[in-house]
Amino acid sequence: MKFPKVYPLKEIAALIECSYVGSDDFPVHGMNEIHVVEPGDIVFVDHPKYYDKALQSAATIVLINKEVECPEGKALLVSDDPFRDFNKLTKHFKPFQSSASSISSSAEIGEGTVIQPNTFVGNNVKIGKNCLIHSNVSIYDNTIIGDNVIIHSGTVLGADAFYYKKRPEGFDQLLSGGRVIIEDNVGIGALCTIDKGVTGDTTIGYGTKIDNQVQIGHDTIIGKKCLIAAQTGIAGCVVIEDEVTFWGQSGTTSGITIGSKAVIQAQSGVGKSLEGGKVYFGSPAEEARSKMKQMAFIKRIPEILEKLK
Numbered sequence: 001m002k003f004p005k006v007y008p009l010k011e012i013a014a015l016i017e018c019s020y021v022g023s024d025d026f027p028v029h030g031m032n033e034i035h036v037v038e039p040g041d042i043v044f045v046d047h048p049k050y051y052d053k054a055l056q057s058a059a060t061i062v063l064i065n066k067e068v069e070c071p072e073g074k075a076l077l078v079s080d081d082p083f084r085d086f087n088k089l090t091k092h093f094k095p096f097q098s099s100a101s102s103i104s105s106s107a108e109i110g111e112g113t114v115i116q117p118n119t120f121v122g123n124n125v126k127i128g129k130n131c132l133i134h135s136n137v138s139i140y141d142n143t144i145i146g147d148n149v150i151i152h153s154g155t156v157l158g159a160d161a162f163y164y165k166k167r168p169e170g171f172d173q174l175l176s177g178g179r180v181i182i183e184d185n186v187g188i189g190a191l192c193t194i195d196k197g198v199t200g201d202t203t204i205g206y207g208t209k210i211d212n213q214v215q216i217g218h219d220t221i222i223g224k225k226c227l228i229a230a231q232t233g234i235a236g237c238v239v240i241e242d243e244v245t246f247w248g249q250s251g252t253t254s255g256i257t258i259g260s261k262a263v264i265q266a267q268s269g270v271g272k273s274l275e276g277g278k279v280y281f282g283s284p285a286e287e288a289r290s291k292m293k294q295m296a297f298i299k300r301i302p303e304i305l306e307k308l309k
Contacts, residue, residue, distance in 0.1 A: 001031055001199040003028070003029060008024060009027075012089075015092060016079065016089065019077075019078045020078065021067065021075060021076035026061070028040065030199075033219065034053065034059070038058055040061075041060065042059065042077065042086075043061070043062055044082040045063070045064050045065075046082045055068070055070075055071055055074070056071070063076075064079070065082050066078070083165050083174065086174070087174065087175045090175040090199070093177065099120075102119070103115065104123045107124070107125040108126045109127045112130040112131075113129060114133065116133060116135040118136050119133050120137070121133075122140045122143070122158070124141055125140075125144075126144050129148070130148050131147065133151050134150075135153050137156075138155075139158065140156075140180070141158065143157050143179060143196075144182065146185070148184055149182055149184070149185070149186050150186075150187045150188070152191075152192075152212070155188055155189070155192040157182070160176040160195065161198045161218030163198060178199050180196050180197075180202045180203075181204070182204045183203070183205050183206040184206050186209070187210065188204075190213070192210055192212065192214045195216065195217055195218045197218050201221075202218055202220050204222050205222050206225070208226040208227075208228070211229045211248075212231075213230050214230065217236030218236040220236060220238045220240070221240065222244075224243070227245045229246060230249075231248055237254050238256055238258070239257040240257075241261075243261045244264070244276075245262075247263075247265050250267060250269070251269055251270065252271075253272075258274050259276025260276035262276050263279045264280050265288060268282055268285040270284070271283075271284040282295075
């Protein structure tokens with residue numbers, strides 16, 4: 001998430017009422033999660049296990065819960081609760097805005113696009129040309145939709161990320177200030193849910209087709225011309241390269257990469273990054289031929305044990 005202008009470090013520190021290490025006018029351009037940070041961004045860290053990763057990341061401002069040695073060219077925001085203060089920044093720069101009507105007056109809708117009754121289009125949404133949005137679709141604030149996109153009934157674009165910190169009194173949600181981006185010629189089935197990024201974008205690439213009842217988590221990037229069949233669940237921060245196929249009821253863990261032209265067969269569970277150009281099956285998913293051989297051998301175990309008697 002980029003701020004509307006460049007802010008001095010001193011002003012950001014005052015906003016969240018914390019101390020800082022660095023020059024008063026150290027430039028702050030925005031804030032992001034660690035996997036998408038760029039120079040000028042704030043990243044937060046609240047566990048010593050991840051201090052080095054945050055301090056050595058591309059981010060030049062680290063919101064941290066302990067004053068540590070600051071790498072050259074970077075600044076610190078020192079807070080007793082970085083998670084809370086990251087939320088404060090999100091609330092300040094991307095506050096929730098209610099909409100006065102089912103289609104916000106700030107939404108931009110391209111020529112030839114049809115929006116069926118009972119659909120909600122939020123603030124600052126941009127929809128391209130010649131799209132068809134069926135009834136009862138919810139398009140949350142700041143979503144970007146390209147040209148020639150079809151979205152079927154009951155789909156929700158831009159719900160909050162499933163991202164929580166466990167505290168003694170319960171779970172504290174990390175607020176979502178990111179977006180959903182749907183590129184040209186995408187098709188999305190009925191009852192799909194695509195969550196917005198925490199501070200970045202959840203992106204569905206050009207020409208990808210998504211079946212009914214598919215869940216896609218926050219900050220996930222799906223490439224061009226992918227096929228995703230019904231009841232697939234894709235976790236947050238996943239990178240799916242071009243022309244990948246997920247068959248029905250398959251799913252992934254978070255933070256992995258699926259290589260181009262990989263095929264994930266039905267009811268497979270992907271727990272680690274996979275190379276492209278191969279077919280995978282099972283849970284945990286492995287190359288399909290190898291997995292089938294394992295299953296065939298397992299079926300023979302009773303017969304083998306009988307022979308050993």
